[in-house]
Amino acid sequence: MNRASELSGANLISASSVVKDFSGHRALNQVSMEVPEGSVYGLLGPNGAGKTTLLRIINQITAPDQGSIHFKGQPIGPEHRPMIGYLPEERGLYAKMKVGEQAVYLAQLKGLSKQEAIKRLKIWFQKFEIGAWWNKKVEELSKGMAQKVQFITTVLHEPQLLIFDEPFSGFDPINVNLIKQEILRMKEQGATIIFSTHNMASVEELCDHITLINASEVVLQGEISEIRENYHADKYLVSFEGDPDALSRGLDSRFELLNLEKNGMGRQATIRLKEGEGSGPLIKNLVEITEIKSFQEILPSMNDIFIQVVNDAIQKKGS
Amino acid sequence: MSKISLIIQREYLTRIRKKSFIIMSVLGPLIFAAYVLIPMYFATLEDKEEKIMLVIDESKLFTEYRADGPEFVIAGTDYLKFQVVEGVPIETFREGFDESGYYGILFIPANILASESSLIYSTKQTSVEISQYLERSMDSEIEHLKLAQHEIKDLERILAEVETSINVRNIKWTKDGKTQESNTGVVMGLGYLSGMMIFFFIFFFGSQVMRGVIEEKVSRIIEVIVSSVKPFQLMMGKIIGVGLVGLTQFLIWMVLSALLVTGLKAAFFPELNRTPTEQVVASDLFEQGNGDQGAMSPLEEIPEVGDLDMAQEIFTSLKSINAGVMIAAFLFYFIFGYLLYAAMFAVIGSAVDNETDTQQMIFPVILPLILGIYVMISAINNPDNALSFWFSIIPFTSPVVMMVRIPFGVPWWQVALSGSLLVGTFLGMTWIAGKVYRTGILMYGKKASYKEIWKWLRYSS
Numbered sequence: 001m002n003r004a005s006e007l008s009g010a011n012l013i014s015a016s017s018v019v020k021d022f023s024g025h026r027a028l029n030q031v032s033m034e035v036p037e038g039s040v041y042g043l044l045g046p047n048g049a050g051k052t053t054l055l056r057i058i059n060q061i062t063a064p065d066q067g068s069i070h071f072k073g074q075p076i077g078p079e080h081r082p083m084i085g086y087l088p089e090e091r092g093l094y095a096k097m098k099v100g101e102q103a104v105y106l107a108q109l110k111g112l113s114k115q116e117a118i119k120r121l122k123i124w125f126q127k128f129e130i131g132a133w134w135n136k137k138v139e140e141l142s143k144g145m146a147q148k149v150q151f152i153t154t155v156l157h158e159p160q161l162l163i164f165d166e167p168f169s170g171f172d173p174i175n176v177n178l179i180k181q182e183i184l185r186m187k188e189q190g191a192t193i194i195f196s197t198h199n200m201a202s203v204e205e206l207c208d209h210i211t212l213i214n215a216s217e218v219v220l221q222g223e224i225s226e227i228r229e230n231y232h233a234d235k236y237l238v239s240f241e242g243d244p245d246a247l248s249r250g251l252d253s254r255f256e257l258l259n260l261e262k263n264g265m266g267r268q269a270t271i272r273l274k275e276g277e278g279s280g281p282l283i284k285n286l287v288e289i290t291e292i293k294s295f296q297e298i299l300p301s302m303n304d305i306f307i308q309v310v311n312d313a314i315q316k317k318g319s
Numbered sequence: 320m321s322k323i324s325l326i327i328q329r330e331y332l333t334r335i336r337k338k339s340f341i342i343m344s345v346l347g348p349l350i351f352a353a354y355v356l357i358p359m360y361f362a363t364l365e366d367k368e369e370k371i372m373l374v375i376d377e378s379k380l381f382t383e384y385r386a387d388g389p390e391f392v393i394a395g396t397d398y399l400k401f402q403v404v405e406g407v408p409i410e411t412f413r414e415g416f417d418e419s420g421y422y423g424i425l426f427i428p429a430n431i432l433a434s435e436s437s438l439i440y441s442t443k444q445t446s447v448e449i450s451q452y453l454e455r456s457m458d459s460e461i462e463h464l465k466l467a468q469h470e471i472k473d474l475e476r477i478l479a480e481v482e483t484s485i486n487v488r489n490i491k492w493t494k495d496g497k498t499q500e501s502n503t504g505v506v507m508g509l510g511y512l513s514g515m516m517i518f519f520f521i522f523f524f525g526s527q528v529m530r531g532v533i534e535e536k537v538s539r540i541i542e543v544i545v546s547s548v549k550p551f552q553l554m555m556g557k558i559i560g561v562g563l564v565g566l567t568q569f570l571i572w573m574v575l576s577a578l579l580v581t582g583l584k585a586a587f588f589p590e591l592n593r594t595p596t597e598q599v600v601a602s603d604l605f606e607q608g609n610g611d612q613g614a615m616s617p618l619e620e621i622p623e624v625g626d627l628d629m630a631q632e633i634f635t636s637l638k639s640i641n642a643g644v645m646i647a648a649f650l651f652y653f654i655f656g657y658l659l660y661a662a663m664f665a666v667i668g669s670a671v672d673n674e675t676d677t678q679q680m681i682f683p684v685i686l687p688l689i690l691g692i693y694v695m696i697s698a699i700n701n702p703d704n705a706l707s708f709w710f711s712i713i714p715f716t717s718p719v720v721m722m723v724r725i726p727f728g729v730p731w732w733q734v735a736l737s738g739s740l741l742v743g744t745f746l747g748m749t750w751i752a753g754k755v756y757r758t759g760i761l762m763y764g765k766k767a768s769y770k771e772i773w774k775w776l777r778y779s780s
Contacts, residue, residue, distance in 0.1 A: 056542075056761070059546040060546070061542065061545050061546055062761070078549070081546070082547075086542075087543075088539070088542040088546075090539040090542065091539065092538040092539030092540040092541070092542070093540055094535075095534075097333060105325070105329055106543065106544075108325050109547035110547050154543075
């Protein structure tokens with residue numbers, strides 16, 4: 001149990017020991033995942049790891065061979081479909097259908113009345129400045145335009161759970177920002193968001209929890225801050241004034257000097273603690289030999305962690 | 320509104336609003352009418368060009384001498400005139416006949432009574448109607464001459480008296496001993512038409528279901544839709560929606576065809592009746608429309624001016640076929656035949672990534688249907704033999720074959736058996752199709768094959 005779920009006391013989605021096989025190939029192996037209500041949850045993993053299969057199972061597009069999915073503690077069922085909005089990685093709309101009509105249809109399938117759907121769509125179309133497209137056929141739109149329409153149809157019924165598979169692919173930077181803001185706004189309004197992506201920068205920016213799947217199995221899971229803490233490499237960045245030689249000579253053998261440089265910020269040293277050492281003795285040591293201007297731990301980026309974990313998993317499998 | 324009805328609504332509305340639907344709805348009956356009427360029209364067109372045929376009558380049997388010169392005894396028609404030439408050897412015409420403007424030269428040899436043959440010299444092939452008209456006219460002229468040689472008194476009166484036209488009428492005894500009159504041709508034609516219509520309906524609209532599935536798969540909207548509704552709901556919604564489009568189109572065709580045929584016949588037929596080609600054209604139609612002996616062309620369902628007896632007979636025949644049973648059976652086989660095949664077409668659509676891959680997969684599916692058409696044609700003549708019986712019971716062929724048997728009267732238990740087997744197979748097929756479909760629609764880049772489909776069928780979901 002992670003902290004957020006303890007605090008809120010509820011998981012919106014909990015997957016337990018999900019197994020899914022496709023003719024000789026195991027797409028998901030004993031995958032469990034707890035998505036706390038109100039969180040932005042990142043589902044990460046290399047291509048073909050099983051992310052989309054898991055998302056499809058949560059969307060009830062396919063059923064698991066073993067294991068179960070619960071929505072707010074209840075076994076997930078058809079009654080939960082209107083409470084979920086799904087934007088698949090492969091976007092698509094009816095090419096020959098008019099934009100407005102199509103958006104109303106998709107909203108109706110999610111349980112909105114026609115009048116309500118039109119009312120809400122008008123607001124969204126205005127916000128995204130696409131009101132003029134209402135009577136255009138989808139095939140007349142550019143790819144980016146169609147993506148906007150599809151994003152609106154995903155969130156229009158204001159579901160409790162939003163699932164985005166690579167939401168930013170295909171958007172230009174301005175629209176990426178627009179979509180990001182909308183996602184954060186929906187989080188503020190209480191929606192829970194699961195999104196699957198390769199874009200680690202957006203994971204750090206948006207997510208508070210992640211699950212990393214590799215080769216059909218969960219290899220890393222938890223709150224982002226905790227994970228980064230766990231993967232810290234005991235590396236510290238020290239800015240100092242004084243003689244760099246004095247620092248390298250005076251450094252205790254329990255610490256390893258990785259890098260020494262001079263840049264616009266002044267002199268900086270990157271120092272790693274050896275096994276079992278704390279940061280306290282390092283500070284003590286440094287105070288004696290130089291004048292510290294700043295001292296901070298270097299936390300690995302999610303990108304580093306992703307690559308490290310996946311490589312570790314591959315090596316483990318290989319051995 | 321329930322989800323399945325939303326899907327039906329979308330499938331229905333997007334299709335009937337298409338230009339192609341509107342065009343087909345209007346053009347369908349026009350094409351049908353054109354198919355029937357254009358040959359007639361051409362026949363009349365050709366006739367309107369006046370043709371002059373020279374006649375060299377060496378037998379002198381066909382020449383009457385009048386004040387204004389020799390006259391051929393056979394009357395010309397509106398567009399075919401005869402001109403007797405005497406004392407000119409035929410050879411004189413050979414050179415440059417093409418430019419002379421004459422249609423041909425009818426040469427009647429002196430010994431026509433014995434040889435029973437005459438010749439037409441012409442630079443072009445003589446039309447069938449003209450040959451037939453000449454043959455018929457000369458036949459009856461010579462028959463009269465031969466009869467006249469016997470010097471029978473009151474010949475004309477006797478001839479009028481003996482003239483006979485036998486009409487074989489078919490009286491059916493029903494089980495409870497009532498009599499019913501029916502015209503076999505009408506009964507056959509009605510069954511044939513219904514069977515054919517069901518075949519085309521299944522094939523045409525089944526393919527539309529398949530294309531609809533492919534469209535959703537290729538455009539990738541499928542994943543969004545099946546996160547809102549069950550794949551089975553989507554499949555059934557599509558099948559029902561397209562089916563309703565078919566029924567609508569069928570209804571429009573029926574109404575328009577009825578109006579069109581009635582209207583055109585009123586405009587064209589009285590005129591056609593007066594031309595000498597009428598017989599020929601009518602018999603042409605008879606053969607063209609059916610390929611098989613005896614069945615009627617749809618035109619003949621409508622009473623013809625001046626042919627009230629025939630019309631009456633058709634009406635009695637139509638009445639003898641229990642209209643209620645016929646319509647009910649037609650709708651039943653029409654709908655359930657379509658539903659059964661549409662489910663299979665949906666499976667094909669779900670198994671492929673593009674339309675070109677469907678070719679080799681469609682064939683095994685429609686094979687039974689094509690077989691059904693062959694059996695149906697044979698069943699028209701033998702509605703009660705073993706072949707017809709079994710094919711009208713087997714669900715994959717029964718929609719087509721049973722329809723030709725029903726007008727002849729089929730024991731109720733056979734209809735019940737065939738009907739319940741059809742419904743049962745439809746339910747089973749739809750269940751299987753649903754299982755394959757929900758896997759297939761999410762599969763991309765697989766080589767579509769029945770082996771793959773078999774594998775999908777065994778997935779848990």
